[in-house]
Amino acid sequence: MLEKPNILFIGAGRMAEAIFSGLNQSDAIGKITISNQSDQTKLAHLKATYKVETGEWQEVLSNHDVVILAMPPAAHPDVLQELSSKVTKHFVITVAAGIGPSILEASLPGLPTAWIMPNTAADIGESMSLFACGEYVKQEHRKVLQTILDAIGESEELSEQQIHDLTAVTGSAPAFVYHFAEALEKSAQSYGLSSEVARKLVVQMIFGSASMLKDGREAGDLRDQVTTPGGATAAGLEVLEKANFTKLLHEAVLAVNDKAAEQAK
Ligand SMILES: NC(=O)c1ccc[n+]([C@@H]2O[C@H](COP(=O)([O-])OP(=O)(O)OC[C@H]3O[C@@H](n4cnc5c(N)ncnc54)[C@H](OP(=O)(O)O)[C@@H]3O)[C@@H](O)[C@H]2O)c1
Structure with a gap:
């Protein structure tokens, strides 16, 4: 993991915006790139509002260290399958309901993964977020994970089952x-x-x-x-x-x- 990791968002909806608007205040990370499924107007608006770049995630993935999946749970199976043939060194985090590290690890064996469950108050930096880490998460990953969590409020680490x-x-x-x-x-x-x-x-x-x-x-x-x-x-x-x-x-x-x-x- 780089000193200042680059972060790629797949999904640029409300939760992604809450996180990257908070991360924009942090000097502990590198660049932020956002992508979504189809809404280019939304991406252009977000680019004009925040310090973020935009792009097709498949094309820019290799320039990033952390991937945040900020899309609905139902979109995960297809995106995880596509990711599995492309990710190498990445730290993959999801914010989707019900998608714990065991699900991420099943698709991305051997990779560091984490699950963050924020709540709606992330919008104003006051979330009470729960999180769980996968088996391959090391101290360097925890450091960037904490920066991401701090960007939206308070947090507490629990087991995957406890988060459910x-x-x-x-x-x-x-x-x-x-x-x-x-x-x-x-x-x-x-x-x-x-x-x-x-x-x-x-x-x-x-x-x-x-x-x-x-x-x-x-x-x-x-x-x-x-x-x-x-x-x-x-x-x-x-x-x-x-x-x-x-x-x-x-x-x-x-x-x-x-x-x-x-x-x-
Ligand atoms: N909002 C909350 O308070 C909250 C709290 C806790 C957890 N969550 C979890 O976070 C998830 C996302 O929430 P949200 O409020 O940010 O949803 P949202 O505002 O509806 O945004 C969803 C984003 O995912 C993108 N997307 C959908 N399918 C995709 C795909 N196949 N590939 C790439 N991008 C895709 C959408 O792109 P397009 O716009 O182009 O379709 C959109 O940018 C929720 O489903 C939930 O499980 C949300």
Whole structure:
């Protein structure tokens, strides 16, 4: 691996843009080249916006050290097959749901591979990304992998199976939070607030609460600080727990995992 590796993206959609826009701020990498399936207008727009080059991936592959597969899972089998006859020294990383290092290694035997599962907050550099490394990943690969992960937020290394299990918590649960926000906004509006004011109240409440958690304080302690035993907040929490809120959330996680396993078959 070079001191400043060149990175090639196959797929130039939302996730690729989130990563290379972050990488543009880093001086730890060399050039970035992006490619996609067919949308040349999009590529031209991205080239005009960021410090990236564009090209057909098959033609420019040999000038790059790292390949990031930022395309849908369904596109992987064909691209991996084509890649397998062309890659030599490359470090191949995917961001696609369900495509772990074992799948990459099966197509690219002996090559260093990794799997990153970001979430949508990668768009603003605030992803909670999970990642797993293949068998042939060395320290030099880890260094560039960390640069890529840092470009989109925070990260945690897990086993491949743990990523399958925990993507529900980091990847799908943002939808649970947005659903929660939407429900509270509706509740606020029922007291005569405009949607704008209701939104402001809820968003800042969630932001403040998340910031307190990020500060390192325990969720249970923070909850207890707000909740006087027998008081008004306690009455609200009681309604949630009567409806089995904790169990319900776990069931939602299980449902995500069941569906993901079914889709992977
Ligand atoms: N977005 C997220 O928040 C998120 C979070 C976690 C994981 N992911 C994973 O990342 C994948 C990509 O997400 P995205 O949001 O970036 O999708 P996207 O915006 O739809 O972009 C997909 C990109 O892949 C390209 N592509 C499709 N088939 C291709 C092929 N055969 N060869 C080369 N390029 C191909 C498309 O090119 P054209 O435009 O030319 O068709 C497009 O540039 C998702 O499928 C998901 O598994 C996404």
